[in-house]
Amino acid sequence: MTLAPATAxxxxxxxxxxxxxxxxxxxxxxxxxxxxxxxxxxxxxxAAVGMAVALLATFLIEGMGNWVLIAVGLAIGTVLGxxxxxxxxxxxxxxxxxxxxGVGGGAVALIAWAEFNETGGYxxxxxxxxxxxxxxxxxxxxxxxxxxxxxxxLQEILPGRPIGAGRLQQPINLVLLLVAVAAAVAIxxxxxxxxxxxxxxxxxxxxxxxxxLPIGGADMPxxxxxxxxxTGLSAAATGLALDNTALIVAGMIVGASGTIxxxxxxxxxxxxxxSIVAGGFGGGAEVAGPGGEEGGTVRATSAADAAIQMAYAxxxxxxxxxxxxxxxxxxxxxxxxxxxxxxxxEVKYAIHPVAGRMPGHMNVLLAEADVPYEQLKEMDEINGxxxxxxxxxxxxxxxxxxxxxxxxxxxxIYGMPILNVxxxxxxxxxxxxxxxxxxxxxNELYFDPKTSMLFGDAKESVADIVSELAAL
Amino acid sequence: MSGQLVTAASAFGIDPFVTNLAILVLAxxxxxxxxxxxxxxxxxxxxxxxxAIHGIVVLGGIIVLGLGVDLSPLNKAILVVAIIFGxxxxxxxxxxxxxxxxxxxxxxxxxxxxxxxxxx
Numbered sequence: 001m002t003l004a005p006a007t008a009x010x011x012x013x014x015x016x017x018x019x020x021x022x023x024x025x026x027x028x029x030x031x032x033x034x035x036x037x038x039x040x041x042x043x044x045x046x047a048a049v050g051m052a053v054a055l056l057a058t059f060l061i062e063g064m065g066n067w068v069l070i071a072v073g074l075a076i077g078t079v080l081g082x083x084x085x086x087x088x089x090x091x092x093x094x095x096x097x098x099x100x101x102g103v104g105g106g107a108v109a110l111i112a113w114a115e116f117n118e119t120g121g122y123x124x125x126x127x128x129x130x131x132x133x134x135x136x137x138x139x140x141x142x143x144x145x146x147x148x149x150x151x152x153x154l155q156e157i158l159p160g161r162p163i164g165a166g167r168l169q170q171p172i173n174l175v176l177l178l179v180a181v182a183a184a185v186a187i188x189x190x191x192x193x194x195x196x197x198x199x200x201x202x203x204x205x206x207x208x209x210x211x212x213l214p215i216g217g218a219d220m221p222x223x224x225x226x227x228x229x230x231t232g233l234s235a236a237a238t239g240l241a242l243d244n245t246a247l248i249v250a251g252m253i254v255g256a257s258g259t260i261x262x263x264x265x266x267x268x269x270x271x272x273x274x275s276i277v278a279g280g281f282g283g284g285a286e287v288a289g290p291g292g293e294e295g296g297t298v299r300a301t302s303a304a305d306a307a308i309q310m311a312y313a314x315x316x317x318x319x320x321x322x323x324x325x326x327x328x329x330x331x332x333x334x335x336x337x338x339x340x341x342x343x344x345x346e347v348k349y350a351i352h353p354v355a356g357r358m359p360g361h362m363n364v365l366l367a368e369a370d371v372p373y374e375q376l377k378e379m380d381e382i383n384g385x386x387x388x389x390x391x392x393x394x395x396x397x398x399x400x401x402x403x404x405x406x407x408x409x410x411x412x413i414y415g416m417p418i419l420n421v422x423x424x425x426x427x428x429x430x431x432x433x434x435x436x437x438x439x440x441x442x443n444e445l446y447f448d449p450k451t452s453m454l455f456g457d458a459k460e461s462v463a464d465i466v467s468e469l470a471a472l
Numbered sequence: 473m474s475g476q477l478v479t480a481a482s483a484f485g486i487d488p489f490v491t492n493l494a495i496l497v498l499a500x501x502x503x504x505x506x507x508x509x510x511x512x513x514x515x516x517x518x519x520x521x522x523x524a525i526h527g528i529v530v531l532g533g534i535i536v537l538g539l540g541v542d543l544s545p546l547n548k549a550i551l552v553v554a555i556i557f558g559x560x561x562x563x564x565x566x567x568x569x570x571x572x573x574x575x576x577x578x579x580x581x582x583x584x585x586x587x588x589x590x591x592x
Contacts, residue, residue, distance in 0.1 A: 024499075027525055028502060028503075031506050031518075034518050036514075047521060048524070051527075051562055054531060058531045058534050058538075064538035064539060065539075065540075066540065070534050073552040074555060076559075077530075077555060077557070077559020081563035081564035085563070085565075085568040086567065090575075096520075097520050097523055100523050100524070101561075103558070103560050104558065107532070107533060108529050114547045114550040117550075118540060228519055228523060231526045235528060236499075239532075242532055242535055245492070247532060248499060249499040250526065254522040255500065256499075256504040258522070259504075260508060261518070261519060353512055358515075358519060359516060360519070361516055363514070364517070364575070373513055373576055373578065374579055376513055
C-alpha cells in the first residue's frame with residue numbers, strides 16, 4: 001500500500017505506529033507504578049491515558065469507516081462497564097475481574113471469527129496471519145467460557161465445589177483440545193468451510209468450561225490468574241495477525257503478569273499448575289473421605305472471653321480468610337483493631353498469598369476498611385513473629401493455618417507453606433461451624449489445647465467482641 | 473488485513489511478522505521484569521489493571537470493522553459485539569482498579585522507616 005501525496009501527516013501509517021509506541025510506553029511506565037501503593041493510583045491512570053492514545057491512533061488509520069457502528073459499540077460497552085465497575089462491592093471483586101477477563105477473551109474470539117468469514121476462510125491470507133488468528137481463536141474462546149464459569153462459581157450461581165466427570169475428565173479435555181487443534185490445522189491447510197472455525201471455537205469453549213468446572217473455590221486464585229494470562233496471550237496473537245504493535249506489547253505484558261501470578265499462587269499452595277488445572281483437590285473425589293472425629297475435643301469460647309484475652313495481650317495477629325469476605329466483616333474487624341490499639345495492643349494482619357479467591361484479595365478488603373497497609377504482613381514477614389504473639393485471631397481462614405501442612409506427610413496439603421499460628425501463645429478461631437472447609441480436610445489446629453473456637457457469623461462475632469471491648 | 477501499517481520491506485528482506493515476533497519476545501521479558509517487582513499487597517489491583525490493558529483488543533475490533541469493505545451484516549454484528557466486550561473490559565477494568573487503589577492508605581502519622589528499611 002502506497003501513500004497518496006494528499007494524505008495528512010497524521011494519517012501516515014508511521015505516525016500511527018509512533019502513537020502506538022507512545023501508548024505501550026505509557027502502559028509499561030504506568031504498571032511500574034504498581035510497585036508501591038503510593039504511586040499505584042497514578043500508575044493506573046497513566047496506563048489509562050496510554051489506552052486513550054492507542055484508541056486515538058486507531059481512529060487515525062487511513063481508510064477507516066463504519067464510524068456509526070464503532071461509536072455504537074464503544075457507547076454500549078461504556079454504558080455497561082461504568083456502572084458495574086462503580087457499584088461492585090469490594091467483596092465481589094474476584095467475580096468482576098473474572099467477568100471483565102472473559103469479555104476480553106470473547107472479543108478476541110469474535111474478531112478471529114469475523115475475519116474468517118470476511119476473508120473467505122483465510123483463503124488468500126499468509127500463514128503469518130492465519131496461525132496467530134487461529135491461536136487467538138482457541139485461547140480467546142477458552143478464556144471467555146472459562147472466565148464465565150469462574151464468574152458463575154464466585155457469584156455462587158454455580159456450586160463452588162468441584163464438578164466433574166472424575167476419571168473421564170482428562171480424556172474428555174484431551175479430545176476437545178485435539179478437536180480444536182485439528183480443526184485449526186485443517187483451516188491452516190486450506191479448508192475454508194465455516195464448519196471448521198465453528199469446531200475450533202466450540203471445542204475450545206467447551207474445553208474452557210470443562211477445565212474450570214472441576215476446580216474448587218480455594219483454587220480460584222490460580223485459575224483467575226491463568227485465565228488472565230490466556231487473554232493477554234490471545235490479545236498478543238491478535239496483534240501479530242493485525243500487525244499492531246500496541247496489541248502485541250500490551251498482550252504480552254498481561255501474559256507475563258498472569259503467568260507470574262499463576263506461578264506465585266501455585267507455589268503458595270505447594271501444587272503444580274497442571275495438577276490444579278487437572279481439577280479437584282489432589283484429584284477430586286479421592287480426598288473427600290471422612291476427615292475423622294478422632295482429633296480430640298474442641299474448646300468453645302465466648303465473645304467476652306475473647307475480648308479479655310486480646311485486651312491484655314501485647315500483640316494480636318489477625319489472620320483473615322475467605323470467611324471474612326463472605327461475612328463482609330472487614331469494617332468490623334477494623335473497629336476491633338482500633339479498640340485494641342487504644343489499649344496499647346499491637347495489631348498486625350497476617351496475609352497468606354492464597355487467602356481469598358484471587359491474589360491479594362484480603363489486602364483490598366482491608367484497604368477498603370481503611371486498615372493502613374503497613375499493618376498487613378506477608379507470610380514470610382509475619383511467621384517469625386508468631387512466637388512473640390499472645391493471641392492469633394483467625395477469621396474465616398482454614399487450610400492456610402493447618403499445621404498438618406508442616407507435620408503430616410499424609411495430608412493432601414502437606415508441604416504447603418502456611419501461617420504458623422499454632423506457634424503463638426493462644427489462638428482464637430472464628431468459624432461458622434465445625435464443618436471441615438474445602439475438600440473436607442480436618443484442621444488439627446482446632447483441637448490444639450491452646451486454641452479456642454468462637455462459633456457464629458464472623459461479622460456478628462467480631463461485633464460482639466467490639467462491644468465487649470468497649471464495655472471492659 | 474495484515475499490512476495496513478505500511479511496513480517498508482527492510483533492506484534484508486525481513487518479513488514484518490518477524491520484526492513483530494521480536495517485539496513480542498522483548499515485551500514478554502519487559503513485562504516479566506516490571507511485574508516481578510509488584511508486592512503481594514497490590515496483586516488484586518495488578519490483576520484488574522492488566523485485565524483492563526488486555527481490553528486493548530477493542531482496537532482489533534475497531535480496525536477490522538473500520539477497514540472492512542462489504543462486511544456482511546453478520547460480521548458487522550460480531551464485530552460490534554467484540555467492540556462492546558472490549559470496551560467493557562477497558563473501561564470497567566481501569567475504573568475498578570482506580571477505585572481499589574484509592575483505598576490503599578498509609579498510616580496518618582508522619583512517615584517513618586518500616587522493617588524492610590524502605591521509606592514509608
